[in-house]
Amino acid sequence: MKRRARISDIVLHVVVIIGFVVSIYPVYWMFVASSQSNQQIFGLKPDLLPGVSLMANYHDLMTNSGINIYQSIANSVIISLVSTVLAVLFATMAGFAFAKYRFRLSRTMFQVILIAIMIPPQVTLIPLFVMVSKVGMDNTYWAIILPAMVSIFGVFLMRQSFLSFPDELLDAGRIDGLNDFAMFWRIVLPLSRPALSALAIITFLGSWTNLLWPLVVLNNSSSYTIPVALSTLTNTQTQPNYGMILLAASIATVPMLLLFLALRRNFVSGIMGGYNR
């Protein structure tokens, strides 16, 4: 019995280690190969150690890539942060109204929103593009931030979480003379941290990795977000320097890794919690 347990333990660990290696190996390779030359990357045998072309690739990235990777990171950070704050705030306020107030049109509005979530976002690509071009907003942050303010998923998530918010706390706040907005700001928001951070992380990830809409609306390399900047790298060059492209991808990955390390617990529980309710 004991021996059988030991064998199954070994199998368990071997299987998990295989999955672990498959998960991290491409990431490791991305970083390592960013210091290699094309000959090393496409050699006959896998080269698992860093090469000597890091500086050459970096120089190439800075001068010949047609993008400014640091500018793109800054653009992505600003756009993702602002869209996340606005989307989360608006969704939270709306979710609160739907969960805690009875008012005319409440049902109708909720049903219209329900129908809208079933329409895939690609439907709005062309009308939004026409709207943005008409007011001359292409190549601006706002072209990406404004449509991103609407998070129907967020309204559902926050409404769901507010349904179980105790009414007694709200009544206590009212008796203490707080108006509803002060109450929302000082009582409701602080007590809703888990749902808020779940929504914020899911929204931020979505905004950070969004390619299609920014690709449509940004055509000036100084306004590129990271996904758009990276996506142009293979087609701007006739003889691509693959190490340089991987270096750009690696640099672009660093901010997300840092954010993850800073918020590790919230990150995992955010994705878990966003769906487990």
Next chain:
Amino acid sequence: MSTLVTRRRGALWRGMGRYSTPYLFLAPFVIAFLVFLLFPIIYALLISFSHWKNGGPQWAGLFQYANIFSDSIFWQSLVNALVILIIQVPVMLILAVIAAALLNSPRLRFKSLFQLGFFLPILIDNVAYSLTFSFILANNGLLNQLLGMIGIAPIPWLNSMFWSKVAVMIAMTWHWTGYNVVILLGGLQNVPPEIYEAARVDGAGPIRQWFSITIPMLRPLLVLEFILSTIGTLQLFTEPYILTAGGPDNSSLTPVLYLYQVGFQQFHFGYASALAYILAVIIAIFSFVQLRLTGGGAIA
């Protein structure tokens, strides 16, 4: 007299304030919703019934929709997405359930390190990982180098009509399995350990426990993941755009990639909008059928 009036006005104002409070909470979202979602949705419908000429729509009735039925490229892109859907989603979810159960095992050591590793792919931007995989899967890339070491001839992952879809599926599975693992781990942690204890007392072995407790407890989440993955696959864009650009010969073209080409490389706004609406209908049908077949799960 005057105090009475002011008091009344104050009461009225307060009453108004209370009455309007929910609308004030809703206002920012609803305004953004109307301008940046509902209006574009309706506008897209109008555009889909027109030719786009001189910067505006000109009524064309059902012309664009009629064209879709004879557009073999669109139907090919849809078939490609369905092939990816039918193979990739079940494979990914099975891998995710197994990984989640193993990572949740009390006998696993270095648990948080392993969980971190499975989580890592989520943190790599879609374009960054697709670029990385486009080099890994190149003819003389890393995967063929590794296969060469065990004597397997190079596979034309990105250059063959058959393998291009496999390449997209490999990349997607690598990236998205971890996301589903995290969600399922959350579900597993909600399973009270007493259930397993009771099952053990009743003489149920690990395999029996797996099928009689773990899977049923995860069922609602799996249904949710299944539907979300289906929608995601039908809207697939980044991976084929970067890995294969839809080729060779449209063998990995997806509906949204085709929509992008029609709308923003050929600038046929009317036709692209009609494609978007047909895609919306197809996605709605799929979600509806899945909800019916699975009995709702976490959503209903």
